[in-house]
Amino acid sequence: MTAIMTSTDVHLAYGAKEALHGFDLSFKQHEISALIGPSGCGKSTYLRCLNRMNDLLPDVTITGTFKLGAQDIYAAKVDVVTLRQRVGMVFQQPNPFPFSVYENVAFGLNVVGHYAKADLDQRVETSLKQAAVWDEVKDHLTENARTFSGGQQQRICLARVLAAQPEVILLDEPTSALDPISSAKIEQTLLTLKANYSIIIVTHNLQQAARISDQTAFFLNGQLVENTPTQQIFIKPQQKTTSDYLNGKFG
Amino acid sequence: MDRMKQNLHQASKASYQDYFGKSISLFCASLVGMLVVAILYFVMTRGLATFTQNHISLRSFLLGQTWNPTQIGANGQPEVGALPMIVTSLAVTLLAALLATPFAVGVALFVTEIAPRRGGQLLQPMIELLVGIPSVVYGFIGLSALVPLMRHLFGGTGFGILTGTLVLFVMVLPTITSLASDSLRAVPLDYHSAALALGATRWQMLYKVVLRAALPGILTAVIFGMARAFGEALAVQMVIGNAVLMPKGWLTPTSTLTSQLTTGIGNTTLGTLPNNVLWSLALILLVMSLFFNSLVRFIGRRGRMQK
Ligand SMILES: Nc1ncnc2c1ncn2[C@@H]1O[C@H](COP(=O)(O)OP(=O)(O)OP(=O)(O)O)[C@@H](O)[C@H]1O
Ligand SMILES: [Mg+2]
Numbered sequence: 001m002t003a004i005m006t007s008t009d010v011h012l013a014y015g016a017k018e019a020l021h022g023f024d025l026s027f028k029q030h031e032i033s034a035l036i037g038p039s040g041c042g043k044s045t046y047l048r049c050l051n052r053m054n055d056l057l058p059d060v061t062i063t064g065t066f067k068l069g070a071q072d073i074y075a076a077k078v079d080v081v082t083l084r085q086r087v088g089m090v091f092q093q094p095n096p097f098p099f100s101v102y103e104n105v106a107f108g109l110n111v112v113g114h115y116a117k118a119d120l121d122q123r124v125e126t127s128l129k130q131a132a133v134w135d136e137v138k139d140h141l142t143e144n145a146r147t148f149s150g151g152q153q154q155r156i157c158l159a160r161v162l163a164a165q166p167e168v169i170l171l172d173e174p175t176s177a178l179d180p181i182s183s184a185k186i187e188q189t190l191l192t193l194k195a196n197y198s199i200i201i202v203t204h205n206l207q208q209a210a211r212i213s214d215q216t217a218f219f220l221n222g223q224l225v226e227n228t229p230t231q232q233i234f235i236k237p238q239q240k241t242t243s244d245y246l247n248g249k250f251g
Numbered sequence: 252m253d254r255m256k257q258n259l260h261q262a263s264k265a266s267y268q269d270y271f272g273k274s275i276s277l278f279c280a281s282l283v284g285m286l287v288v289a290i291l292y293f294v295m296t297r298g299l300a301t302f303t304q305n306h307i308s309l310r311s312f313l314l315g316q317t318w319n320p321t322q323i324g325a326n327g328q329p330e331v332g333a334l335p336m337i338v339t340s341l342a343v344t345l346l347a348a349l350l351a352t353p354f355a356v357g358v359a360l361f362v363t364e365i366a367p368r369r370g371g372q373l374l375q376p377m378i379e380l381l382v383g384i385p386s387v388v389y390g391f392i393g394l395s396a397l398v399p400l401m402r403h404l405f406g407g408t409g410f411g412i413l414t415g416t417l418v419l420f421v422m423v424l425p426t427i428t429s430l431a432s433d434s435l436r437a438v439p440l441d442y443h444s445a446a447l448a449l450g451a452t453r454w455q456m457l458y459k460v461v462l463r464a465a466l467p468g469i470l471t472a473v474i475f476g477m478a479r480a481f482g483e484a485l486a487v488q489m490v491i492g493n494a495v496l497m498p499k500g501w502l503t504p505t506s507t508l509t510s511q512l513t514t515g516i517g518n519t520t521l522g523t524l525p526n527n528v529l530w531s532l533a534l535i536l537l538v539m540s541l542f543f544n545s546l547v548r549f550i551g552r553r554g555r556m557q558k
């Protein structure tokens with residue numbers, strides 16, 4: 001399988017403090033890749049490099065190469081807006097806009113261009129179905145998205161990303177604020193989405209990584225320790241530190 | 252056993268302080284409440300005397316166009332039609348708000364979103380300074396600079412709705428700007444990053460998300476601006492011309508409710524019709540300010556439900 005995103009020699013510094021210390025990591029198409037590691041090891045920082053959300057922070061220096069397919073996403077001529085349409089992101093805290101469910105999901109589409117009402121309706125419905133939240137919101141599409149439960153809000157946010165039809169979906173601990181049932185629904189959703197999307201998910205939940213991911217990358221102190229097929233890493237990790245972390249010896 | 256009982260039944264120092272604090276704030280609150288009731292009562296009784304004692308019909312007061320409280324008119328009653336003042340007041344208020352809102356929102360966006368550093372350091376204090384300038388200063392500048400300019404540009408006296416609107420525009424601009432900036436600043440950063448992560452441009456983010464999320468607050472800001480414009484007396488009085496006449500154009504001398512009040516209040520004796528009708532004008536102002544207040548509350552409630 002081909003790599004959808006590749007990064008090489010990644011260094012990132014917040015001001016003078018380096019947070020990522022140089023490693024290579026790539027992700028395969030139509031797979032779920034999990035990023036795990038103790039708090040503060042740089043998972044979110046790395047993830048934000050992949051859709052250039054770090055650009056929004058002041059005083060961040062990023063070196064190394066990041067590619068989407070064959071294109072360097074940090075090249076001078078790259079349009080960040082187009083990049084973010086192709087590499088969507090779901091955040092840790094559900095963050096729907098204080099508008100109706102429909103408007104939330106249609107937002108990503110309206111940003112890209114003008115759609116006929118019928119097309120828009122269709123895409124909103126499909127996206128909400130893909131995000132496994134359609135049944136719960138279909139009779140409330142005009143209600144404020146922020147009045148739904150956290151789990152529902154998170155799936156609405158996922159639908160909002162899906163509506164724009166990105167190629168890669170980045171998720172930063174999307175279920176850490178959710179109850180087990182909502183989490184399970186999102187996991188299920190991600191497994192079905194895998195056929196059409198490439199998914200990169202940061203998670204603190206090792207079982208979650210084991211359940212849904214194909215590949216697991218273990219980060220520690222701004223370094224990548226190993227990137228191994230999930231089936232192997234939990235049984236026979238390549239590094240001793242990984243094994244210690246997975247067995248709860250630190251973290 | 253003894254000690255436990257004692258502790259529970261005896262008021263502690265803390266709960267005594269609590270009681271003391273509560274009584275003070277209750278006292279202050281009731282004082283304010285009494286003041287409000289007293290003002291309402293005062294304005295109401297005086298303002299209504301025009302209709303109850305002087306038997307002026309409400310209709311002729313609200314819809315009449317001639318203002319001549321000291322002379323008996325054709326129908327055997329003094330003519331006290333307040334319509335010209337009501338129209339002028341509403342006109343300058345609406346026009347000033349209409350003119351100021353786009354500017355204010357633009358400046359607020361600049362200060363909060365586009366250049367928060369420079370904007371915050373430079374523009375913010377300037378805006379706050381503008382809010383604090385006494386209205387007589389605005390009126391004075393209007394009178395000595397704007398009126399001659401208008402006269403020069405458009406002929407006539409230079410006094411009128413246009414000049415009044417321009418002075419009020421400058422006066423409500425800082426009010427609306429600073430309230431609108433507050434409401435823009437209250438939009439969670441989450442919404443910004445969510446919009447950008449979806450591939451929105453910065454302009455789309457501002458326009459489709461931030462401004463929209465801040466809309467109830469911005470509307471409130473505009474209404475506060477309008478309330479200020481509607482109630483402003485001194486500055487308007489200096490540039491409006493002070494003739495109780497229907498405005499015939501942009502620059503014909505006319506009067507607002509407030510300017511007529513300040514002009515007339517020294518020349519009348521308490522208890523007479525000319526004095527009572529001024530109180531009736533005050534009553535209209537009071538009703539309008541109640542209206543503005545309830546509008547703000549209504550929007551506030553709608554806005555909260557949205558979040
Ligand atoms: N905006 C920022 N400015 C400065 N330093 C930051 C910033 N964001 C993160 N850091 C630092 O970078 C390092 C990595 O943080 P990051 O948020 O990527 O960790 P993480 O692996 O996502 O942790 P968690 O699991 O707790 O989310 C930390 O030391 C953190 O203090
Ligand atoms: Mg993180």
